[in-house]
Amino acid sequence: xxxxxxxxxxxxxxxxxxxxxxxxxxxxxxxxxxxxxxxxxxxxxxxxxxxxxxxxxxxxxxxxxxxxxxxxxxxxxxxxxxxxxxxxxxxxxxxxxxxxxxxxxxxxxxxxxxxxxxxxxxxxxxxxxxxxxxxxxxxxxxxxxxxxxxxxxxxxxxxxxxxxxxxxxxxxxxxxxxxxxxxxxxxxxxxxxxxxxxxxxxxxxxxxxxxxxxxxxxxxxxxxxxxxxxxxxxxxxxxxxxxxxxxxxx
Amino acid sequence: xxxxxxxxxxxxxxxxxxxxxxxxxxxxxxxxxxxxxxxxxxxxxxxxxxxxxxxxxxxxxxxxxxxxxxxxxxxxxxxxxxxxxxxxxxxxxxxxxxxxxxxxxxxxxxxxxxxxxxxxxxxxxxxxxxxxxxxxxxxxxxxxxxxxxxxxxxxxxxxxxxxxxxxxxxxxxxxxxxxxxxxxxxxxxxxxxxxxxxxxxxxxxxxxxxxxxxxxxxxxxxxxxxxxxxxxxxxxxxxxxxxxxxxxxxxxxxxxxxxxxxxxxxxxx
Numbered sequence: 001x002x003x004x005x006x007x008x009x010x011x012x013x014x015x016x017x018x019x020x021x022x023x024x025x026x027x028x029x030x031x032x033x034x035x036x037x038x039x040x041x042x043x044x045x046x047x048x049x050x051x052x053x054x055x056x057x058x059x060x061x062x063x064x065x066x067x068x069x070x071x072x073x074x075x076x077x078x079x080x081x082x083x084x085x086x087x088x089x090x091x092x093x094x095x096x097x098x099x100x101x102x103x104x105x106x107x108x109x110x111x112x113x114x115x116x117x118x119x120x121x122x123x124x125x126x127x128x129x130x131x132x133x134x135x136x137x138x139x140x141x142x143x144x145x146x147x148x149x150x151x152x153x154x155x156x157x158x159x160x161x162x163x164x165x166x167x168x169x170x171x172x173x174x175x176x177x178x179x180x181x182x183x184x185x186x187x188x189x190x191x192x193x194x195x196x197x198x199x200x201x202x203x204x205x206x207x208x209x210x211x212x213x214x215x216x217x218x219x220x221x222x223x224x225x226x227x228x229x230x231x232x233x234x235x236x237x238x239x240x241x242x243x244x245x246x247x248x249x250x
Numbered sequence: 251x252x253x254x255x256x257x258x259x260x261x262x263x264x265x266x267x268x269x270x271x272x273x274x275x276x277x278x279x280x281x282x283x284x285x286x287x288x289x290x291x292x293x294x295x296x297x298x299x300x301x302x303x304x305x306x307x308x309x310x311x312x313x314x315x316x317x318x319x320x321x322x323x324x325x326x327x328x329x330x331x332x333x334x335x336x337x338x339x340x341x342x343x344x345x346x347x348x349x350x351x352x353x354x355x356x357x358x359x360x361x362x363x364x365x366x367x368x369x370x371x372x373x374x375x376x377x378x379x380x381x382x383x384x385x386x387x388x389x390x391x392x393x394x395x396x397x398x399x400x401x402x403x404x405x406x407x408x409x410x411x412x413x414x415x416x417x418x419x420x421x422x423x424x425x426x427x428x429x430x431x432x433x434x435x436x437x438x439x440x441x442x443x444x445x446x447x448x449x450x451x452x453x454x455x456x457x458x459x460x461x462x463x464x465x466x467x468x469x470x471x472x473x474x475x476x477x478x479x480x481x482x483x484x485x486x487x488x489x490x491x492x493x494x495x496x497x498x499x500x501x502x503x504x505x506x507x508x509x510x511x512x513x514x515x516x517x518x519x
Binding site (some may be wrong): 030117118119121122125126127128129133140206 | 314315316317335338343344345346347348351352353354364365368369417490
């Protein structure tokens with residue numbers, strides 16, 4: 001019963017945090033620099049790992065699908081399968097998982113440490129809302145960065161599939177055929193649906209990260225617990241939301 | 251062209267405030283921290299809150315700073331609720347935290363400039379003047395570009411006080427300002443607190459278990475023991491108090507030959 005109460009409290013405080021943060025939106029011009037810094041941290045520093053991960057996801061997808069489709073005589077459809085899977089599902093989900101592990105954990109650790117050391121209380125006594133200074137720039141940054149990371153991740157993933165199709169002799173699909181098949185069935189709507197997912201995932205991850213960090217009490221041990229909690233909640237939220245968003249968008 | 255003088259750190263239209271604590275009770279679950287605490291702090295005085303560790307001093311100060319909500323009872327700053335942002339905005343309540351609570355990712359300059367920048371109190375050039383003046387008052391101009399991690403404990407406390415000063419406060423709250431400092435640095439901080447009160451006529455509340463600090467600088471001292479207020483007296487009267495708890499706190503007796511010590515000795519042998 002206590003667990004449920006704790007979970008509901010965490011959910012409520014995260015919603016309240018989002019509301020309070022967006023109430024500070026008129027101050028957005030004043031936090032442009034902070035938003036840009038957070039955008040750099042969330043986007044630029046995550047990009048290398050996104051490219052590596054999505055390249056190999058595209059490659060493995062092509063390899064697995066290639067061998068199966070070849071047996072059915074439908075290897076010309078590999079491009080469609082890889083393209084659609086990455087654009088609609090794997091691209092946004094994998095970028096979100098990376099964001100939760102890399103950026104969400106760092107944000108929770110930073111904010112939890114600020115909370116424990118009294119920096120957040122100092123902001124409150126200075127009448128500077130922590131939501132405006134610490135949360136809103138991060139939420140805005142992630143909303144700006146997620147579509148860019150997802151589009152780059154998608155393109156790299158498609159190329160990963162193309163490299164495997166051309167390089168693995170048992171599949172033997174030329175890049176021209178691969179990309180033609182990819183273009184034939186993949187629509188702008190599929191890409192946009194993926195980007196909508198990415199935006200929702202990114203916002204949720206950052207909200208969980210900030211909320212968990214700012215709710216931390218105690219010492220260094222609690223900071224560690226907060227980081228673990230933030231990442232676990234984010235992963236659960238990504239996969240749960242993925243189902244409902246997919247259902248809503250189809 | 252004549253250079254404009256640096257702006258005052260305390261605006262003329264700002265007067266020290268009165269703080270009233272009435273029937274304050276605070277519990278965390280079943281743990282009672284404060285019981286029926288009532289006192290008032292007059293405008294412009296230095297009010298010490300003294301008591302042993304864990305007696306509820308810091309919790310009381312957090313209530314005055316508006317960082318905690320009471321279980322029952324009220325705290326007001328010139329009649330207003332300190333938890334309301336408007337109250338903080340109106341009276342500029344500054345708090346010097348025990349740890350300093352400096353923003354670790356910001357330089358000393360940025361720490362001090364944050365408040366006027368965020369509240370758009372004046373143009374950037376004036377903010378620079380104001381920050382540099384606060385650093386000069388505390389004799390820490392050399393630390394302006396340093397990060398908090400590069401400062402000693404005493405320097406951190408001074409930066410925290412300078413940051414409070416930049417806010418042009420009407421009320422400054424100090425939480426254990428001399429803890430973790432050597433006696434010389436502790437004396438320096440005590441002098442700074444007294445000087446700031448003289449120069450800027452702010453109401454000052456100092457929470458401390460440092461007997462010498464409280465008895466030296468405070469106009470009146472409240473003694474808290476196990477969450478209850480034992481007395482509110484001027485230092486001279488407090489010294490003459492016949493209350494056993496206050497006497498024990500002010501004049502602790504160290505007896506190295508007491509039975510407990512002998513027991514430890516025996517165990518070692």
